[in-house]
Amino acid sequence: xxxxxxxxxxxxxxxxxxxxxxxxxxxxxxxxxxxxxxxxxxxxxxxxxxxxxxxxxxxxxxxxxxxxxxxxxxxxxxxxxxxxxxxxxxxxxxxxxxxxxxxxxxxxxxxxxxxxxxxxxxxxxxxxxxxxxxxxxxxxxxxxxxxxxxxxxxxxxxxxxxxxxxxxxxxxxxxxxxxxxxxxxxxxxxxxxxxxxxxxxxxxxxxxxxxxxxxxxxxxxxxxxxxxxx
Numbered sequence: 455x456x457x458x459x460x461x462x463x464x465x466x467x468x469x470x471x472x473x474x475x476x477x478x479x480x481x482x483x484x485x486x487x488x489x490x491x492x493x494x495x496x497x498x499x500x501x502x503x504x505x506x507x508x509x510x511x512x513x514x515x516x517x518x519x520x521x522x523x524x525x526x527x528x529x530x531x532x533x534x535x536x537x538x539x540x541x542x543x544x545x546x547x548x549x550x551x552x553x554x555x556x557x558x559x560x561x562x563x564x565x566x567x568x569x570x571x572x573x574x575x576x577x578x579x580x581x582x583x584x585x586x587x588x589x590x591x592x593x594x595x596x597x598x599x600x601x602x603x604x605x606x607x608x609x610x611x612x613x614x615x616x617x618x619x620x621x622x623x624x625x626x627x628x629x630x631x632x633x634x635x636x637x638x639x640x641x642x643x644x645x646x647x648x649x650x651x652x653x654x655x656x657x658x659x660x661x662x663x664x665x666x667x668x669x670x671x672x673x674x675x676x677x678x679x680x681x682x683x684x
């Protein structure tokens with residue numbers, strides 16, 4: 455059974471200018487432990503497709519299954535619980551809570567999930583991304599690369615079966631971007647997870663098992679292993 459399965463999924467949003475069709479009839483399966491890259495020009499629907507996979511946007515049509523669960527049949531509360539228990543999401547913007555330390559940021563989803571050892575697990579995950587020495591620092595005291603490491607640790611700490619990453623290196627310089635790429639794949643391996651990522655980075659896309667190019671809200675091309683550069 456695929457970890458993620460989309461059947462004729464579509465997404466339309468209402469605006470002041472009327473209905474905007476963003477995704478059209480997306481049919482796609484993602485296998486267990488696969489790393490799938492989503493590429494394409496700006497406005498092609500890459501991030502919207504990732505949001506559908508994570509239940510962060512509700513499909514306008516079709517079905518989306520994750521780990522055998524029908525996301526399109528869930529309400530917002532059920533989707534939030536499912537993401538808490540099964541998914542880790544990393545965005546281009548780090549979305550750290552500014553009044554919490556790095557350790558507290560990473561521990562938060564674990565506490566919400568009821569983990570008794572939330573802070574021990576969070577400390578271990580911070581160590582995994584090389585930030586054990588920054589555990590007591592607040593986001594404003596961290597560099598961009600360090601903040602993204604904290605965000606990665608927070609996403610991975612609950613041991614999700616699915617990791618979703620939207621332009622995880624987009625706000626970073628080349629050196630920090632390369633380090634985050636390595637960490638993403640290390641976390642995927644460490645937690646035996648399926649990884650789906652949106653990227654404009656040819657280097658990051660080329661490391662994926664499979665790459666899908668979107669154009670105008672449709673799947674334009676699929677590539678296996680190499681040849682993923684835009």
